[in-house]
Amino acid sequence: MRAELNVLGISGSLRKKSTNTGLLRAALQLAPADLKIEIADIAEVPLYNADIATQGKPPAVERIVAKIAAADALVLACPEYNYSIAPALKNVLDWASREPGNKALDGKPVAILGAGGRMASSRAQYHLRQVCVFVNLHPLNKPEVCAHANSDSFDGDGNLVDDKVRQLVADQMRALVDWTRRLQI
Amino acid sequence: MRAELNVLGISGSLRKKSTNTGLLRAALQLAPADLKIEIADIAEVPLYNADIATQGKPPAVERIVAKIAAADALVLACPEYNYSIAPALKNVLDWASREPGNKALDGKPVAILGAGGRMASSRAQYHLRQVCVFVNLHPLNKPEVCAHANSDSFDGDGNLVDDKVRQLVADQMRALVDWTRRLQI
Amino acid sequence: MRAELNVLGISGSLRKKSTNTGLLRAALQLAPADLKIEIADIAEVPLYNADIATQGKPPAVERIVAKIAAADALVLACPEYNYSIAPALKNVLDWASREPGNKALDGKPVAILGAGGRMASSRAQYHLRQVCVFVNLHPLNKPEVCAHANSDSFDGDGNLVDDKVRQLVADQMRALVDWTRRLQI
Amino acid sequence: MRAELNVLGISGSLRKKSTNTGLLRAALQLAPADLKIEIADIAEVPLYNADIATQGKPPAVERIVAKIAAADALVLACPEYNYSIAPALKNVLDWASREPGNKALDGKPVAILGAGGRMASSRAQYHLRQVCVFVNLHPLNKPEVCAHANSDSFDGDGNLVDDKVRQLVADQMRALVDWTRRLQI
Numbered sequence: 090m091r092a093e094l095n096v097l098g099i100s101g102s103l104r105k106k107s108t109n110t111g112l113l114r115a116a117l118q119l120a121p122a123d124l125k126i127e128i129a130d131i132a133e134v135p136l137y138n139a140d141i142a143t144q145g146k147p148p149a150v151e152r153i154v155a156k157i158a159a160a161d162a163l164v165l166a167c168p169e170y171n172y173s174i175a176p177a178l179k180n181v182l183d184w185a186s187r188e189p190g191n192k193a194l195d196g197k198p199v200a201i202l203g204a205g206g207r208m209a210s211s212r213a214q215y216h217l218r219q220v221c222v223f224v225n226l227h228p229l230n231k232p233e234v235c236a237h238a239n240s241d242s243f244d245g246d247g248n249l250v251d252d253k254v255r256q257l258v259a260d261q262m263r264a265l266v267d268w269t270r271r272l273q274i
Numbered sequence: 275m276r277a278e279l280n281v282l283g284i285s286g287s288l289r290k291k292s293t294n295t296g297l298l299r300a301a302l303q304l305a306p307a308d309l310k311i312e313i314a315d316i317a318e319v320p321l322y323n324a325d326i327a328t329q330g331k332p333p334a335v336e337r338i339v340a341k342i343a344a345a346d347a348l349v350l351a352c353p354e355y356n357y358s359i360a361p362a363l364k365n366v367l368d369w370a371s372r373e374p375g376n377k378a379l380d381g382k383p384v385a386i387l388g389a390g391g392r393m394a395s396s397r398a399q400y401h402l403r404q405v406c407v408f409v410n411l412h413p414l415n416k417p418e419v420c421a422h423a424n425s426d427s428f429d430g431d432g433n434l435v436d437d438k439v440r441q442l443v444a445d446q447m448r449a450l451v452d453w454t455r456r457l458q459i
Numbered sequence: 460m461r462a463e464l465n466v467l468g469i470s471g472s473l474r475k476k477s478t479n480t481g482l483l484r485a486a487l488q489l490a491p492a493d494l495k496i497e498i499a500d501i502a503e504v505p506l507y508n509a510d511i512a513t514q515g516k517p518p519a520v521e522r523i524v525a526k527i528a529a530a531d532a533l534v535l536a537c538p539e540y541n542y543s544i545a546p547a548l549k550n551v552l553d554w555a556s557r558e559p560g561n562k563a564l565d566g567k568p569v570a571i572l573g574a575g576g577r578m579a580s581s582r583a584q585y586h587l588r589q590v591c592v593f594v595n596l597h598p599l600n601k602p603e604v605c606a607h608a609n610s611d612s613f614d615g616d617g618n619l620v621d622d623k624v625r626q627l628v629a630d631q632m633r634a635l636v637d638w639t640r641r642l643q644i
Numbered sequence: 645m646r647a648e649l650n651v652l653g654i655s656g657s658l659r660k661k662s663t664n665t666g667l668l669r670a671a672l673q674l675a676p677a678d679l680k681i682e683i684a685d686i687a688e689v690p691l692y693n694a695d696i697a698t699q700g701k702p703p704a705v706e707r708i709v710a711k712i713a714a715a716d717a718l719v720l721a722c723p724e725y726n727y728s729i730a731p732a733l734k735n736v737l738d739w740a741s742r743e744p745g746n747k748a749l750d751g752k753p754v755a756i757l758g759a760g761g762r763m764a765s766s767r768a769q770y771h772l773r774q775v776c777v778f779v780n781l782h783p784l785n786k787p788e789v790c791a792h793a794n795s796d797s798f799d800g801d802g803n804l805v806d807d808k809v810r811q812l813v814a815d816q817m818r819a820l821v822d823w824t825r826r827l828q829i
Contacts, residue, residue, distance in 0.1 A: 103323040105325055138317075139288075140288070173359065175368075176321055177321050179361045211581075215542075217358075219770055219773070222785050222788070230780045233777070271827065393764075403589070404588070415595045415596075418592070473691065474694040477694075506691060508732075541738055542778045544734070590726045593726045
């Protein structure tokens with residue numbers, strides 16, 4: 090029997106009824122039995138400021154970076170704001186990247202999913218993939234999960250209710266298990 | 275005689291000795307007489323949260339968005355964090371983009387400059403240019419100002435002391451005057 | 460009365476029934492009376508090779524570069540192949556950029572449109588916009604024309620038959636007239 | 645003893661004294677004993693045209709696609725033309741992607757290196773990485789090889805003569821062996 094994989098889910102949207110956070114909840118529900126997802130709370134993480142960083146990290150930063158460091162893999166829910174990444178998500182990765190030796194992020198497998206407008210968050214996701222190159226995260230290529238936020242795919246509380254997209258999320262979580270096990274060897 | 279142009283400079287770096295903020299100070303010093311630059315203070319602008327936005331904008335957001343709306347053009351100092359845009363800069367643009375009719379940003383001319391590591395902030399600047407498409411900002415194509423942050427180009431307080439780069443900044447500010455006057459017609 | 464604007468349309472797809480070339484034909488039909496579009500034939504333009512370039516440009520290259528240089532503006536139909544620009548389109552721009560002083564492209568206004576799969580050619584269009592920065596083309600921000608190639612929007616010969624997209628193309632051509640006249644001052 | 649890995653090197657530059665092809669020659673010389681690199685000749689590959697493709701692939705296309713399909717991994721030398729990918733390189737990948745089931749490219753490990761001007765081909769390399777997402781190539785994150793083409797790093801014939809960059813290429817080839825063996829499991 091293979092060890093359970095512990096995965097941290099981070100949503101770039103801070104609002105309560107976010108469709109992106111809804112995608113993370115769907116991932117949590119639909120993941121294979123050996124993939125356990127915890128959804129992070131990043132509401133208290135302040136904007137990165139190098140002057141603050143040198144004085145000691147704020148507690149909310151300490152907490153999220155420790156959780157990232159402890160995870161076997163990440164699931165990043167990537168909203169698109171104005172054709173690029175939501176600052177709240179990028180900001181958490183920026184804080185995490187400042188650990189000595191990049192040890193919180195280095196070499197971790199990642200699944201990226203997102204909900205957005207016309208292009209379904211894809212423009213933001215490709216920017217996020219470029220970030221992954223430097224911080225040495227290994228994103229899955231496929232399946233890509235690009236959901237339409239303003240559609241019947243989500244209910245009013247941001248829950249994913251579209252069977253096709255739910256299947257895609259389930260497929261992505263299975264792919265993440267395979268990818269993580271390959272990269273852990 | 276032509277009217278003075280009022281330009282708002284925004285730096286994506288919050289630290290005191292930032293080289294990116296240093297580029298803005300150089301722009302302010304080297305700008306033609308008819309280009310007046312004010313450097314914005316964005317330290318108090320919180321991360322965008324749609325739930326907060328609907329309750330009324332925080333005062334620091336009100337202030338920065340009003341300044342953006344009043345400016346004839348913007349100068350954006352764009353640090354590169356992990357191959358993309360600094361969240362503090364993107365966040366200000368995201369807040370500004372939520373004005374009804376995008377009236378704070380719509381159609382404004384922009385100069386982009388930045389200091390960074392190996393690729394001198396260029397990777398972040400191209401992401402920022404993609405943001406400009408949606409929010410309908412018109413960035414100058416040339417000259418691009420990509421400075422090396424960890425070099426003799428800056429002193430320990432982040433002041434730009436390299437004559438070649440100072441010339442480039444001066445050229446860019448002249449180009450911004452021309453570009454702004456063309457687009458205002 | 461204002462002078463007629465002469466615009467060159469270039470499609471990145473070489474196949475006869477291309478939807479991207481269909482978008483150019485729609486642009487030609489729907490353009491305002493003072494915007495005259497010629498659709499270029501680039502089938503004979505060979506792949507750029509610096510060794511050939513120094514020996515003298517091939518005749519097909521001479522012809523297309525002369526047409527680009529003579530145009531007041533460009534309309535680029537941008538297919539998406541594998542999430543980036545079609546080589547046939549990029550190749551023409553690369554040849555044109557080698558003119559002394561970049562005089563064929565320098566400062567020209569551009570409208571970009573495209574038809575593609577899931578993301579409707581948008582990923583390729585943003586790469587093309589980055590190319591425009593260096594060669595100093597000035598693309599319109601809006602309206603963006605991103606059409607779905609595999610849909611009822613086109614007939615079997617690649618003709619654009621969707622009224623909403625036709626309206627968008629007409630709007631873009633009007634915006635191109637305005638943009639060109641502003642930049643020509 | 646582990647099986648030899650057969651790798652195909654493809655350079656996006658067609659000129660004889662190309663620094664990008666020079667990087668491939670350095671990779672060939674500096675690769676570990678169990679990594680055997682063949683440098684492809686792509687000079688005869690015509691620009692992709694869907695009408696030609698349906699009539700049967702040209703012989704030069706058949707040859708390069710067969711070599712790609714047979715390789716355990718790829719090394720792509722990526723020149724930067726006008727801030728994006730050289731059409732000759734993109735074109736080969738586009739042809740290869742048209743194999744039924746994407747079987748020529750699907751899942752292959754890739755090392756990307758390049759030589760260029762001011763930003764050392766990096767802008768083109770990030771576009772190429774976006775292409776890899778769709779065609780399901782797995783590029784190495786690190787080390788990135790971004791060499792300055794117009795420098796003492798290369799001799800007049802495009803040979804890489806800079807010891808630091810040669811070390812980086814050697815490191816990348818070792819990383820490619822590790823990455824390929826991990827992904828082959």
